[in-house]
Amino acid sequence: MSGPDQRSSLPERAADTTAEQPWPVRLLSMKIADYVEKMSVLWVEGQVVQLTRRPGQRTAYLTLRDPDVDMSLSVAIQTNALDAMAAPLAQGVRVVLQAKPVFWTQRGSLMLDARQIRPVGVGELLARVEHLKRTLASEGLFDAERKRPLPFLPRTVGLICGRAGAAEKDVVENARRRWPTVRFAIREVAVQGSSAVQEVMAALDELDRIEDIDVIVIARGGGSVEDLLPFSNEALVRAVAAARTPVVSAIGHDVDTPLLDHVADWRASTPTDAGKAVVPDARAEQRGIRQSRDRARRALRSRVEGERRQLVAIRSRPVMAHPGAMIEARRQELEALTDRAHRRALATVHRAADQIGHLRAQVRSLSPQSTLERGYAVVQHRDGRVVSDQAEVAVDELLRIRVARGDFAARVVGLP
Structure with missing residues (x-):
């Protein structure tokens, strides 16, 4: 049961309300209405999405929507304000209107009480x-x-x-x-x-x-x-x-x-x-495919023809017409090189043989045997020492005499 004492004990400000001391809906509605009532008359822009105007009534109603977001407000406007417009108001047009915000406590809804309305021009x-x-x-x-x-x-x-x-x-x-x-x-x-x-x-x-x-x-x-x-x-x-x-x-x-x-x-x-x-375009793509196929076919045919011409040219060369000619030429070169090597080897051997003969003659002319063959003899003691001085020989000593062909013994019978 509510009474004057209970109403007087309600919080004055919204921030002071609690779960134990809440505001009744009617008080909240009155508070909102008081706040809205303090707002000044303002200009607002929007798009008319619904217009209700009944014959004989002095007030018309329209819905003003924000063109960028899904948000709208109801507007009440005098019909004479609508009639003062240069062109009849139609749904979907943009307008600016002068209005006073009003909060209806019974319905808990906010609406605008419009005084003037103007269309937004195309230029604007x-x-x-x-x-x-x-x-x-x-x-x-x-x-x-x-x-x-x-x-x-x-x-x-x-x-x-x-x-x-x-x-x-x-x-x-x-x-x-x-x-x-x-x-x-x-x-x-x-x-x-x-x-x-x-x-x-x-x-x-x-x-x-x-x-x-x-x-x-x-x-x-x-x-x-x-x-x-x-x-x-x-x-x-x-x-x-x-x-x-x-x-x-x-x-x-x-x-x-x-x-x-x-x-x-x-x-x-x-x-x-x-x-x-x-x-x-399917036809253009098909045409492009046919053209690409034709170009590829022509390019392939040209490539094959070129390779065939090169193959014919290669086969017409003498080396391909007579494959053994190259081998024969190489064989002849090999035989000529072998013959030249053989001749050079023989010449080298002959020169070496001549050189050996000359060296042999030189050695022979310088050897003791050639001296012996000229009539000289080698006199040796019995121990093999060569006698090179008369003083080394004793009377009655047996000496060995080596001549060109053989040797013999001789005894010393006297000394001068």
């Missing part, structure tokens, strides 16, 4: 896109070095496109016209309006996780600047930059250049061009 949107472009370029997201080459023949092509749009048909038909067996994993999403960014990012994340998808195409047909704004969204651009799979941008026509074109690994001017870029 383009200026913001240009500023974002410079920012992302300075971070290196558009650098050519980080772009990956497209696979030659992907196992599966991921395709993100609008529901029942011509872009899907252009991509698929042109790709299958070039390579009939190409496979597609198609995700149909909103490609304009308030949910486009979130749906495209979700489809990109899903396809990027599939292992056999080797390239992802994000395609959309042409449209106004406002229609193509989702593809210049910062969150989407960063998601494409972070994808592991190469991404092809095929947004609008050749003159349309959303930021997605700059960050994608390949920019296709149209969805038709994207269909041609993701797969090779």
Whole structure:
């Protein structure tokens, strides 16, 4: 049971609450309402995703969404403020409005009480896109070095496109016209309006996780600047930059250049061009194979003909026409060398024999035998000593006399 004493004992500040002394929901709602009430009137920008205006009522309701994240607020606005706009307010347009935040305690919800509303002009949107472009370029997201080459023949092509749009048909038909067996994993999403960014990012994340998808195409047909704004969204651009799979941008026509074109690994001017870029042309590849085969055949034939000509030229040489001629020439050379060696050996032997004869004659002329043959004799004592002095001989000594042919003994009978 609650009473005045219990209410007065509740903590005044949120930081003072405890499990034993919590705030009731009504008190928390009043505290939030008091805090929100102190906020000043402010200007806020967003995208109109829902507009409810009933005939006869002076208040209209719309939902204002942040174009970069999935977050929105309800807005109440007087119908006369809507009527003061130059053009009727439509869903999907960007606006700035002046509003006072209001917290409804009964429902526990925050909404905006709008006083003025203005559309964001195309020029201003383009200026913001240009500023974002410079920012992302300075971070290196558009650098050519980080772009990956497209696979030659992907196992599966991921395709993100609008529901029942011509872009899907252009991509698929042109790709299958070039390579009939190409496979597609198609995700149909909103490609304009308030949910486009979130749906495209979700489809990109899903396809990027599939292992056999080797390239992802994000395609959309042409449209106004406002229609193509989702593809210049910062969150989407960063998601494409972070994808592991190469991404092809095929947004609008050749003159349309959303930021997605700059960050994608390949920019296709149209969805038709994207269909041609993701797969090779089967007929061109077959033609290239035939041309390569013909070149290889001609090169091989030319090589064989050249080798055959060289073989004929070799066989026509005299040494090949008469193989024994080379052997005969070598045999004759060998015989001539053998004969010359034999003659040189004989000459050497003859010169040596002559030299030996001369030496023999010299030795013979200088030997004692030749002296003996001239009539001289060698006189020796009995012990073999040669007598060279008369004083060495004694009377009646028996001496040995050696002459040219033999020797004999002689006795000394007297000395002079």
